[in-house]
Amino acid sequence: MSTKLVVRMAELEIDPSQLETYRALLSEEIEASVAREEGVLSLSAVSLKDKPNSIRILEVYANSQAYDTHLKAPHFLKYKNETAGMVTSLMLIEVDPVMMCAKS
Secondary structure, three states: OOOOOOOEEEEEEOOOOHHHHHHHHHHHHHHHHHHOOOOOOOOOOOOOEEEEEEEEEEEEOOOOHHHHHHHHHHHHHHHHHHHHOEEEEEEEEEOOOOOOOOOO
């Protein structure tokens, strides 16, 4: 099993008419993932200041197995199914961490 962190950036565009519902579902999914999945180290979502329907999510997983487990988790699948018609664009970007630091 790999012990290398998996770090991804997701860039999403959301149908503006469904933004409030999308944000609620995203918040629910992030809270569940961090609380229930040991391998989900961090999930942070932000929107562009002048374009609130442009969402960016920084995802940090303990390793590739944790990422694979996350994709099969019931709360993630619920989020994907319920937001499918809200997401107008999705780009997943593989990134390498340069420096990551947070207070606990």
